[in-house]
Amino acid sequence: MYRKNNSLLVYCIFYFLFLYIPVFLLPIFSFNDSFHMVFPLKGFTFDWYIEMWNKARLHQALWNSIKVGVIASIISTFIALFAAKAFTRYRVKYSGLSYGAILLPFIIPEIIIAVAFIVIWTSMGLRLGLIPITISHVLYCTPFCLLILISRMDGFDKSLEEASMDLGENIFGTFWRVTFPLLLPGIIASLLLSFVISFDEFILAFFLSSSDQTLPIYMWSQLRFPKKLPHVLALGAIIIVATSFIVMLSYWFRNLGQSNSNKGSHI
């Protein structure tokens, strides 16, 4: 007979509380009518959201983050697309080695990448700002994109591309008419995920930004002033909701037509 083991359930509940209570405190305090993040709560207010809305520097930082995120995600998805094609379709020399090299930013502490990057960048006499941040984000995002696209590429049959060649398309026509549409869910997932990663990234942006702040850097700079804390909480609450939504969307796209290949495999 199977007896229900309640201790595992308790463990599970504690685990989720531990994980999410700090996260949920943020939105709660963002509606609290007080400068201080202490209980008991004082009163309900939208003031911090209104204050946030009126900050010009925040708008600038948000715009910077979006620019960096969009460009970095497009470039890294592009690079990963070609790499995934090479790794899954061709017999490449030293493929193990280059695969490892692309995935390396996963393991190397970000701060080391940041320091190395700043040394190289400044020694070349170039100015810090959004461009080096974007480049470093490409480096940082590409492994994620590669993993998504390789799994997508492995999921569809190589003979589809051969059939296209056989029916008269050259490699470009084949890519455009067969490979790309079949990879599209993976490409969208890769774009969304790498955008979120870039959008949330702090350390690289912290080292490489000068006066051009991204959103995480802006938030960091505001934390020094107690009176500015509440509107950062409001901003944080919005970011949590937005990025969770994007990540879920990306996950949905990634599995589109793949979990059940006999059903709805067309996009």
Added chain:
Amino acid sequence: MINNDFIKLRNISKRFNDVIAVDSLDLDISEGEFFSLLGPSGCGKTTLLRILAGFEYPTTGSVFIDNSEVTNQTPNLRPSNMVFQNYAIFPHINVQRNIEFGLRKENLSKEELNLRVKESLKMVQLEGYEERFSNQLSGGQRQRVALARALVKRPKVLLLDEPLGALDKKLREEMQIELRNLQKDLGITFIFVTHDQEEAMTMSDRVAVMNEGKILQISPPKELYNKPVNKFVSEFIGNINLLETLIIDENDKNLSLEILNIGKQNFQKNNFNSKLSENIFVALRPEEISIKKEKIETADINIKGVVKNISFYGESTYFYVKVEGIKKLLMVSNFIDQVSINENDECNLGINLEDIKLVS
């Protein structure tokens, strides 16, 4: 006039690292022929087909289709089309657009395009399926779409890579007949790869039996069955009994053999293949041995044995007979069910000298 070397392979070899998949092979295939490449898995038949399609380039040698060399041409430029083993129907577009796929470069009007698609769907008896997607089709229907998609291009050569492998037995047999009829009607050269000897035998004009990258024999099915050139072919095509044999005496005309455990016999040499090595066997199909309880008067050789197993197949019955001194049970088939013989009965096996083949 029929073009005998419509497809011409000369000295084709293909090496993958250390593995030789195809070994310096020559082959001519006529226009309008149904030609099968038959062999066990790993014999190089699929590699050979992929060399013809352009998915692999040969390490040495040249490929000609209709008098022009295509050895280094990419698949999209060749006058051949392929039906893939897993059909490779594009999952993101419907049947209509799958079939249209290869016609884009021909700049047809919408009406012409629809006509061509309709025509080819009619050929494979799949009219009315234009709007379906691959996941809404059965295995047999996918197979037909793949066929229509290749035929709509009006290729000079159709390459088929074990296209019936994934279908169940009944459907497979229907498709065999349909494919054969389609090929006769269209007059297109079909090159068909299979490991199933029955499939190759029922459909083909000629069959090439391959093993270890080499073609061992190219013959029409009947000849392949009745005159196998060596032991491998004789065993691969149908069932056969191989009896160990020694050459006792040999001159220009006659051959004197000792069939081990059975006896000495003299043969005229010109009945046999000239290329025989030391290690030879007498080969006999199961239906070439007759079986009775009493002595068989009409047979040249009578052998005594004991029936060990009987298998009933409907149209014929197989007897597995133990003969003193011969390790393997002899397979004997009979078209009439001989109810008088039971398992463990003693019996007589009769062989006529004219049925005896020698292989090595």
